[in-house]
Amino acid sequence: MRPILAIASTTVGEAIRRRVLLVILLIGVLFIVVAPGLGILSARSETTVLRGFMLGVTQGVSCIIAVILTVYMIPNEIERRTIYTILSKPVQRWQFLVGKYLGAVFSLLLMMAMMSAVMAFVFFLQQQSKNVGEVADLMKGPMMYFVQMCLLAAVGIFFSTFVAPLVNFFLTIGVFLLGTFFNPLFQTLQENQNTVPFVKLVAKGVNTFLPNFANYNVQNPIINPTSVIQNEGRYYLGITVYGVVYISILLIVAILIFDRREV
Amino acid sequence: MAAAIETKQLTKSYKSRQAGTINVVDHLDLHVEEGEIFGFLGPNGAGKTTTIKMLLGIIYPTSGEGFVLGKEIGDMDVHRLISYLPERPYYYEHMTGLELLKFYGSLFGITDKDKFVQLLEKVNLHRDMTKTISQYSKGMQQRVGLAQSLLNDPKLLFLDEPTGGLDPIAHREIRDLILSFRDEGRTVFISSHELSEVELICDRVAIINRGVIAAQGKLTDLLKGGRIEIVVEGVQEALLSDMKITDANVRTLPNGFMLDMPEENDPNSVIDAIRSQKGRVISVVPRRKRLEDLFVETVSSRGANS
Ligand SMILES: Nc1ncnc2c1ncn2[C@@H]1O[C@H](COP(=O)(O)OP(=O)(O)OP(=O)(O)O)[C@@H](O)[C@H]1O
Ligand SMILES: [Mg+2]
Numbered sequence: 001m002r003p004i005l006a007i008a009s010t011t012v013g014e015a016i017r018r019r020v021l022l023v024i025l026l027i028g029v030l031f032i033v034v035a036p037g038l039g040i041l042s043a044r045s046e047t048t049v050l051r052g053f054m055l056g057v058t059q060g061v062s063c064i065i066a067v068i069l070t071v072y073m074i075p076n077e078i079e080r081r082t083i084y085t086i087l088s089k090p091v092q093r094w095q096f097l098v099g100k101y102l103g104a105v106f107s108l109l110l111m112m113a114m115m116s117a118v119m120a121f122v123f124f125l126q127q128q129s130k131n132v133g134e135v136a137d138l139m140k141g142p143m144m145y146f147v148q149m150c151l152l153a154a155v156g157i158f159f160s161t162f163v164a165p166l167v168n169f170f171l172t173i174g175v176f177l178l179g180t181f182f183n184p185l186f187q188t189l190q191e192n193q194n195t196v197p198f199v200k201l202v203a204k205g206v207n208t209f210l211p212n213f214a215n216y217n218v219q220n221p222i223i224n225p226t227s228v229i230q231n232e233g234r235y236y237l238g239i240t241v242y243g244v245v246y247i248s249i250l251l252i253v254a255i256l257i258f259d260r261r262e263v
Numbered sequence: 264m265a266a267a268i269e270t271k272q273l274t275k276s277y278k279s280r281q282a283g284t285i286n287v288v289d290h291l292d293l294h295v296e297e298g299e300i301f302g303f304l305g306p307n308g309a310g311k312t313t314t315i316k317m318l319l320g321i322i323y324p325t326s327g328e329g330f331v332l333g334k335e336i337g338d339m340d341v342h343r344l345i346s347y348l349p350e351r352p353y354y355y356e357h358m359t360g361l362e363l364l365k366f367y368g369s370l371f372g373i374t375d376k377d378k379f380v381q382l383l384e385k386v387n388l389h390r391d392m393t394k395t396i397s398q399y400s401k402g403m404q405q406r407v408g409l410a411q412s413l414l415n416d417p418k419l420l421f422l423d424e425p426t427g428g429l430d431p432i433a434h435r436e437i438r439d440l441i442l443s444f445r446d447e448g449r450t451v452f453i454s455s456h457e458l459s460e461v462e463l464i465c466d467r468v469a470i471i472n473r474g475v476i477a478a479q480g481k482l483t484d485l486l487k488g489g490r491i492e493i494v495v496e497g498v499q500e501a502l503l504s505d506m507k508i509t510d511a512n513v514r515t516l517p518n519g520f521m522l523d524m525p526e527e528n529d530p531n532s533v534i535d536a537i538r539s540q541k542g543r544v545i546s547v548v549p550r551r552k553r554l555e556d557l558f559v560e561t562v563s564s565r566g567a568n569s
Binding site for chain 1: 316319320321322323339340342343345346347348349351352353354355357358366367369370371372408411415421
């Protein structure tokens with residue numbers, strides 16, 4: 001366990017010093033801070049739009065950070081030969097990979113926590129009612145995004161064991177977009193009584209195969225204005241378990257590939 | 264003595280578009296004894312780094328086998344007893360020297376801060392241990408690399424071109440450190456093409472060219488065949504040729520003669536004989552065979568890679 005944690009914390013140390021990531025994070029924070037002053041907010045649905053906008057910024061920025069963070073993770077270690085000294089120590093390849101992944105997760109946690117704190121603060125300030133419960137409700141969004149980004153990071157690490165960073169960048173973003181926009185579509189296809197059995201099967205396959213990123217977007221009142229969840233706690237638990245299982249599978253396959261690979 | 268490293272027909276091949284499959288390391292039989300400094304020499308692209316990476320389990324052999332400290336390569340237990348300094352290494356630049364040792368130490372489960380400081384003292388970096396690696400010079404980076412390679416008190420060290428790109432003073436410091444490793448009973452496997460240095464510190468060497476071993480053995484054996492040249496005046500040529508030294512030549516010089524004989528012969532007996540005939544010895548010059556000569560001989564006879 002110690003090697004894994006050492007590798008993870010070193011990864012965090014590197015990530016929080018990466019200028020690209022910090023600049024992106026800063027831009028995100030900036031957008032959140034100026035959000036209440038933007039003209040896009042109509043008086044009537046003010047909080048709804050503000051919430052949607054801030055959550056959207058948080059999600060978008062987190063997504064870009066997660067992708068940039070993970071697509072270079074393994075290739076950089078190989079290119080700079082830092083991996084050689086590490087693997088010549090009693091460190092198994094799976095430990096290295098898991099350490100790297102956890103490092104990405106901790107880095108995301110740090111950066112997302114910071115953005116969310118700013119968001120909570122800004123939201124609280126412009127609120128007329130100063131209702132803390134509403135702020136807490138808003139924070140469910142970033143919490144679910146965090147699980148979503150952990151899943152996205154696993155996708156990025158998975159691909160980085162066998163494709164080059166640039167290709168991986170588009171692949172991972174592509175999977176994210178597909179999982180966000182197509183999963184609901186296939187879901188509908190799958191559940192519709194009138195769908196041809198073959199299409200139904202395909203829809204089911206794609207649905208099972210693609211990581212379902214759409215699950216985690218329920219908090220955004222703009223994207224999901226009408227969605228009502230009966231049992232919130234259960235729903236969140238469910239999609240978190242789904243995320244963890246999916247991440248585990250991705251990491252196991254990544255390890256199998258990485259173990260055979262020449263570095 | 265037991266073998267620290269043993270390879271049997273170890274081979275690594277890569278496919279290339281132009282040349283088809285090439286054996287970068289070609290049926291290599293290496294034998295490194297425990298407790299020696301072993302020089303692994305070869306021109307650029309000979310396959311030195313590839314061999315080391317295979318021995319460390321970083322890349323996998325195409326065929327053949329290798330044993331490190333008696334265990335088949337890839338055995339994780341062995342990794343507790345060995346260490347590796349890659350060529351042109353790079354360390355996480357945001358860390359200080361001390362943090363770097365802490366990081367590598369934790370990979371072994373070592374957390375003893377005194378040990379880290381001691382190691383930094385050993386490589387003469389204790390005054391710079393709070394500077395970050397990005398502020399280190401090349402020589403300092405190489406020394407911190409050596410410090411990390413000593414963390415686990417290794418029995419066997421793989422050093423890939425440990426003095427590449429360093430100035431003469433840094434060379435000397437690293438050389439002294441490597442010699443101290445042998446005194447501490449460690450086996451050191453050095454890949455290098457700094458021949459004068461290897462000649463100074465190595466017990467045995469292997470010369471590899473295009474993945475094939477061209478020569479392997481004790482340095483003293485490989486460098487046999489040096490000669491001694493003695494220039495004399497005031498004696499007859501017959502005196503020299505009558506000595507009947509095997510494989511010796513006598514050449515006529517404007518004022519005398521030069522006797523050129525294998526280094527195994529004792530020059531003193533020759534000098535005594537000349538003096539007893541009232542001859543004068545002008546000079547005695549040993550022409551030792553240098554590692555460089557051997558290297559150029561073995562490598563150019565097969566054609567270097569690039
Ligand atoms: N992944 C790879 N794919 C194809 N060829 C490779 C690969 N890695 C190494 N080679 C080739 O193997 C040969 C040996 O490389 P290696 O790095 O072992 O040489 P070396 O003896 O360490 O040389 P140097 O003294 O320059 O460090 C080179 O010709 C190199 O091009
Ligand atoms: Mg090399």
